[in-house]
Amino acid sequence: MKLTTDILKKMVRSVQMTTQQEIGCGECFEQLEQFAGMKLKGKAPEEAMPLVQDHLKKCNDCREEYEALLDAMEELGNPA
Amino acid sequence: MINWFKKRRSKDTSYDTNEAWIRALSEPVDEKAVEILREKLIRGLKPALHKYVDRELDQFVEDVAQDALLKVLDNIDSFRGDSKLLTWAMKIAVREGLTELRLKRYDDISINDLKYDDDSEVFSMRVATDQPQPDRLAHESQLIEKMMTIIEDELTDKQQTAIRLLMIKDLSVTVVAKQMDTNRNALYKLVHDARLKLKNRFKLEGIDPDEMLNTL
Numbered sequence: 001m002k003l004t005t006d007i008l009k010k011m012v013r014s015v016q017m018t019t020q021q022e023i024g025c026g027e028c029f030e031q032l033e034q035f036a037g038m039k040l041k042g043k044a045p046e047e048a049m050p051l052v053q054d055h056l057k058k059c060n061d062c063r064e065e066y067e068a069l070l071d072a073m074e075e076l077g078n079p080a
Numbered sequence: 081m082i083n084w085f086k087k088r089r090s091k092d093t094s095y096d097t098n099e100a101w102i103r104a105l106s107e108p109v110d111e112k113a114v115e116i117l118r119e120k121l122i123r124g125l126k127p128a129l130h131k132y133v134d135r136e137l138d139q140f141v142e143d144v145a146q147d148a149l150l151k152v153l154d155n156i157d158s159f160r161g162d163s164k165l166l167t168w169a170m171k172i173a174v175r176e177g178l179t180e181l182r183l184k185r186y187d188d189i190s191i192n193d194l195k196y197d198d199d200s201e202v203f204s205m206r207v208a209t210d211q212p213q214p215d216r217l218a219h220e221s222q223l224i225e226k227m228m229t230i231i232e233d234e235l236t237d238k239q240q241t242a243i244r245l246l247m248i249k250d251l252s253v254t255v256v257a258k259q260m261d262t263n264r265n266a267l268y269k270l271v272h273d274a275r276l277k278l279k280n281r282f283k284l285e286g287i288d289p290d291e292m293l294n295t296l
Contacts, residue, residue: 024269
């Protein structure tokens with residue numbers, strides 16, 4: 001495998017985005033339904049729960065789960 | 081027929097509140113509530129997972145809903161009521177489904193393959209670009225070399241492995257956590273600690289990430 005410029009960029013970006021206070025996947029998961037519920041109600045969870053928002057930006061798996069949760073709840077008529 | 085509709089209607093609307101759901105899903109469990117929840121999970125999971133499943137979506141979603149239901153019933157006491165119970169249950173089901181899909185995709189990869197296949201090349205800092213200008217190539221090589229020196233100086237072996245699997249191999253956190261025999265939360269914390277170390281070292285060395293990105 002060769003290290004590409006793209007990988008270097010990805011590494012530098014991830015360092016650049018790092019903050020002292022970040023939550024892990026566990027804490028994000030614990031709060032995800034609340035975050036999704038606010039989003040579905042048209043509120044702004046990004047402002048109310050910035051650490052969850054920050055984690056979703058940085059963690060692909062959690063973001064994928066959040067987006068799938070929104071899709072699922074929308075199918076059920078958005079009963080958040 | 082009318083009675084049947086009435087029955088259906090009253091059944092569907094009898095779990096409108098979290099309290100009603102919790103009561104119904106706690107021991108002794110109300111089987112009707114379980115069935116309604118199962119149907120809702122299946123209905124929600126289909127649009128949520130369809131883009132990740134290439135065949136037998138219905139069967140897959142039914143299996144996921146069943147596994148998720150067991151988790152919901154096992155953990156009903158931990159539901160804090162921060163949202164509708166259905167959103168909480170759906171969150172569990174979505175994670176169940178996506179986790180299974182991610183692991184299935186990487187079933188054949190073992191940690192040994194990932195760990196030892198080409199470490200020497202990864203850390204020999206080779207640059208793969210589309211034949212850039214020689215001076216640009218030299219510049220990029222320098223930056224890559226610098227980055228790798230910092231990584232080797234600052235990070236533990238475990239952190240280096242995690243960074244390599246996540247950023248270079250581009251594997252998902254779920255897969256890497258499984259391969260490294262840990263969990264997603266612990267893995268995220270391990271990598272967060274690694275990123276903080278790198279950030280501090282950047283600062284000590286006067287490296288500005290913005291500037292570095294601009295030159296790449």
